[in-house]
Amino acid sequence: MVNRFVLNEVSYFGPGARRVLPDEIKRLGLKKALIVTDKELIKFGVAAKVLTFLDEANIPYEVFDDVKPNPTVANVNAGVKAFAEAKADFIVAIGGGSSIDTAKAIGIITNNPEFADVVSLEGVAPTHTKSVPIIALPTTAGTAAEVTINYVITDEKNAKKMVCVDPNDIPAIAIVDAELMYTLPRSLTASTGLDALTHAIEGLITKGAWEMSDMFEIKAIEMINRHLETAVNNPSDAEARNGMAVAQYIAGMAFSNVGLGLVHGMAHPLGAIFDIPHGVANALLLPLVMEYNAPAALDKYVTIAKAMDVYTPGMTAEQAADAAVKAVKDLAVRVGIPQHLSELGVKESDLERLTDAAMADVCTPGNPRDCKREEVLALYRKAL
Secondary structure (H helix, E strand, C coil), rough: CCCCCCCCCEEEEEECCCHHHHHHHHHCCCCCCCEEEEEEHCCCCHHHHHHHHHCCCCCCCEEEEEECCCEHHHHHHHHHHHHHHHHHCCCEEEEEEHHHHHHHHHHHHHHHHCCCHHHHHHEECCCCCCCEEEEECCCCCCCCCCCCCEEEEEEEECCCEEECHHHHCCCCCEEHHHHCCCCCCCCHHHHHHHHHHHHHHHHHCCCCHHHHHHHHHHHHHHHHHHHHHHHHHCCCCCHHHHHHHHHHHHHHHHHHHHHHCCCHHHHHHHHHCCCCCHHHHHHHHHHHHHHHHHHHHHHHHHHHHHHCCCCCCCHHHHHHHHHHHHHHHHHHHHHHCCCCHHHCCCCHHHHHHHHHHHHCCCCHHHHCCCCCHHHHHHHHHHHH
8 A cells, every 4th residue: 555645845943933934934935924824813004024024135025915714715815816906926824724825726726827727726626837926824732734735625615624735726835933823822722732632532433544644642641631622711822832843743743644524514504504604513523523433443442541641441442432522521621612503603403504514524434434424414413
């Protein structure tokens, strides 16, 4: 069997790492940037922490800040137009997964205009040219979009999240600067952190997992277990913030290359239909799907229990699996994640539609346990 691993060309880590931005732009011979971000990051001065370095270096740029959570085809189309009108030659993406995913789609379509309808990018699209250069600076510790070959765009016409997988979309440079995350609200720190934990756990147990990906996912679980609560409860704790920033990147390195599973398959329709934040949907579903998957991956669940520091000598594999599931659920409760879909506006009458969408999602086939429709419907009912 042949395993592939795709990563960024260059990545920087650590508080203050964004100061390398001008030098990297000059090294690559780039001239003018389109800044892809959202209005909240502009409003609260987070984007300015990056833009000041461009200003000081006299690097020209224009700002596209119309990105919305769960970005849409319309978002992407507007961004492609903005890139062309700016006469830019590269993108600086500042934000969470929404901004970086939008930047990826803009960059891919700009260099592969035959995919201008956006929807044809779903799945593994046969693009022929790398994206325009993207320099990604994440402001959340969760999606790892700065290191993945995946991006997710909502097809608003069909109320569907499209998962796009393309090695040509990976950012040229990732700058993971925890200082950009210090003002992240408590709720967003919690949900994005558990999104990262979902990536790590699903990436560990997915059908495509192998020794190299396991190594990264196990370390990510250990670090998230160690740092997430502190980052939520003490946002100014530099060690915890940087620990989460690095942990989510490590998880992304692996899951991007081996795939995910049913948690994401079920979470994507919740975002597309109800606009539920992706991290919240993942966090709510993760313990339920872990419990469902345990019989198919017991050895890996022992590893998860050890990484979550809840394994004790003499435990059976089944006991370790129970302890791992409980540890994840307890962590979600402690950091304030909603525990029922009904709290988020989902009704019993919605579950059939959600189930159909989950069964068709590109992530679901990677689940370690093959899913039957009635089983997925039962999991949604349990989550309701």
